[in-house]
Amino acid sequence: MNPYVLSTFMFSLGLGTFMTFISSNWILAWMGLEINTLAIIPLMAQPHHPRAVESATKYFMTQAAGAAIIMFSSLTNAWTTGVWDISNLTNPIANTMFMMALALKIGLAPTHFWLPEVLQGLDLTTGLILSTWQKLAPFALLIQTAHNIDPVLLTFLGTVSTIVGGWGGLNQTQLRKIMAYSSIAHMGWMIVIVQFSPKIALISLTIYIILTSSMFMILKTLMIKKLDSMSIIWSSNPILATMTALVLLSLAGLPPLTGFMPKWLILQEMAKQEMLIIAMIMALATLISLFFYLRLCYVIMLTIKPDVNNKPSMWRCKQTKMPLPVLLMITTATLLLPATPTVMILFT
Incomplete structure (x- = not known):
């Protein structure tokens, strides 16, 4: 163009x-x-x-x-x-x-x-x-x-989105579809909390943009779009493979990574609003999402793509260089959790 x-x-x-x-x-x-x-x-x-x-x-x-x-x-x-x-x-x-x-x-x-x-x-x-x-x-x-x-409508849309986002990504083999269902699940968390605390919703949106941008930048750097292609990352660039796994776990919301921050704040606010059942349902739906994130981590770290031996092995090839923006986004996507009080002050 x-x-x-x-x-x-x-x-x-x-x-x-x-x-x-x-x-x-x-x-x-x-x-x-x-x-x-x-x-x-x-x-x-x-x-x-x-x-x-x-x-x-x-x-x-x-x-x-x-x-x-x-x-x-x-x-x-x-x-x-x-x-x-x-x-x-x-x-x-x-x-x-x-x-x-x-x-x-x-x-x-x-x-x-x-x-x-x-x-x-x-x-x-x-x-x-x-x-x-x-x-x-x-x-x-x-x-x-x-x-x-209507708060009931917001709660219904948010809860259904977290469940659908988890179930929909289970059997996907295309990484872009997996990121689409990840987006649906994350949006559900934001919709539920926006009626009680717009500040936490903005924090969740910011963290979501950071995590999603990091993942898309990694996929763009490696030029991979399918699940089986992720198995070559470890043999070609072990450092980037480790960083990719950490970003995926951060998307899942596991501590002590950045992705745990919005889920922690949202669940805390929902407990204050006495929405314990909805909070429990959304937390359990996150476990479903965690499964396909762990599936991606398994493919990256513990599998090798089936191939023939009549061509050069991937570990003999030149490693992919990581641009500075990718490194900055990965760092933010994994190490921002200790700065939670500062983030809360910035969004006040």
Whole structure:
């Protein structure tokens, strides 16, 4: 792609998200979401592969449906209240429609079916943008309106997403689909807690972006997309294999890694709100997710890809060099847990 065209699309991507961030009016927020969606469609279809074009088409249809529902819910709310302010979303029907539209946009269960299929057809760079940057604008709207949305609906969507995210990733062999189900599970944790503590939800979103970016950068560095390809990491680069396993365990939320921080804070807040049963269900659903993360670690550390002996062995090849951004993201994704008090102060 021409660098000037690519710069235009990336600028539009940032502009749409920024417009949604600063908007207090439904029309401006909707325009930001549309600019954001239209800017990423050419980036998705850029490889000119039929699978990429299919993913771009599916993403466009899904996001267009979500944007239409958001516009209809804002019109319904403005019809009954007479104002277009985002913070004044008081109509119950508009609340429900808006929350389901946001669930469709960010891939919450039970409206998650498009996310694994779309992410599977994209290259790793565009998949990283879809899994991280594209969550920001809808999540900003959710934080502004969470106090008006039915808590039962938020709890239901969050709990179902954590369960579906765990079960869906069990039998996957494509790494991008595994990351898609990981995204669904992590979003469920954020949706449950946003009604009680938006600060913890923001911390969870930040940690999720760091962990997901680290994993996609590792996959991009190694140029691997399938589960069986991960077995060659240990023989070609033992240090990066160890770091990859630590990032996967951090995604699972195991202490003393960074990924334990949001789950710890969320479970603590849910205990304060006397939601012990929901907290227990979500913690047990995390054990299901832990299984396929450990499965990836097993493939990396304890297996060797079946191969013939008539070509050079992987350990004789030149090791893959890790760029500085990858090292910084891996370090943050694994060693940030002791800084939890500082993080809480920064998000106050």
